[in-house]
Amino acid sequence: MELAVETERLSGDRPFEGQVVLVTGGSRGIGRAIARRFAQGGAHVVVNYLRHRAAAEETVAGLRELGARAIAVRADVGDPDDLDHLFEATRSEFGYLDVLVSNAALGKLIPAMQLEPRHWQRTLDVMGRALLLCAQRAVPLMEGRWGRIIAISSIGSFRVMPNYAAPGVAKAILETLTRYLAVELAPRGISVNCVSGGVVETDALNAFSNKEEMLAFGRRAPMGRLGRPDDIAGVVTLLCRPEARWICGQTIIADGGYSLLA
């Protein structure tokens, strides 16, 4: 693909002008911050959600205020039929896709010894397999464009956090799959990378029975505070700018230095 031409066109204050971005779990938390960053950069956005329609509609209204075309689509990323619906809705509204952000997460947060097969399966379906099934549906919509796929991981893929066994394994799958997809899709002009966060202040932390312990972990980051959704969103958009075009299959850690500590 003619990346030099694309680079010329994309540089400037609105690097994503006219591009279409799909953010799974884009209605709240980190996904919402990602959706807003892309809209500020000129993109149109598909906001996927599962349970909270009002939050999705509020996010879409905010994106429209930024000048973006935006739609909300309810779909469970753990369900292949729902994913067919999500990508068909994207195709029928916009006709193409430039960026897929695989961000949605819903994992069982209990000790490994208490995990049942259904907990394990559901967590891996939503947090691991979804990247594969989304990529398979996204690539045909990226034909002839500089497609970018970004997965959102966490440092729980390699550091051990209480009650995080199932999501931690799912995140390890994401990071490994990122490398495989990156090699397979690079010849087709599509970049695949991953952004991994430390503890970020979102509603997701309420699902941890040990929330206070998690917050205390997060505050140990050398940068002296918890992560904010936009700390992750900024790295996602950075990886989708033309200047990042030579980055292939990498997991970029954005955690204020937390994972460097002994």
Ligand SMILES: NC(=O)c1ccc[n+]([C@@H]2O[C@H](COP(=O)([O-])OP(=O)(O)OC[C@H]3O[C@@H](n4cnc5c(N)ncnc54)[C@H](OP(=O)(O)O)[C@@H]3O)[C@@H](O)[C@H]2O)c1
């Ligand atoms: N918060 C952290 O400390 C942290 C740290 C590192 C990485 N991350 C990662 O960042 C990503 C976003 O996390 P967050 O903290 O922003 O989470 P969050 O605030 O709980 O938001 C989760 C989003 O995902 C959607 N969602 C959940 N399950 C879904 C499913 N099966 N299908 C479709 N959408 C679904 C939710 O929609 P509904 O509300 O409609 O269900 C919501 O939009 C996740 O991949 C997470 O692992 C988070």
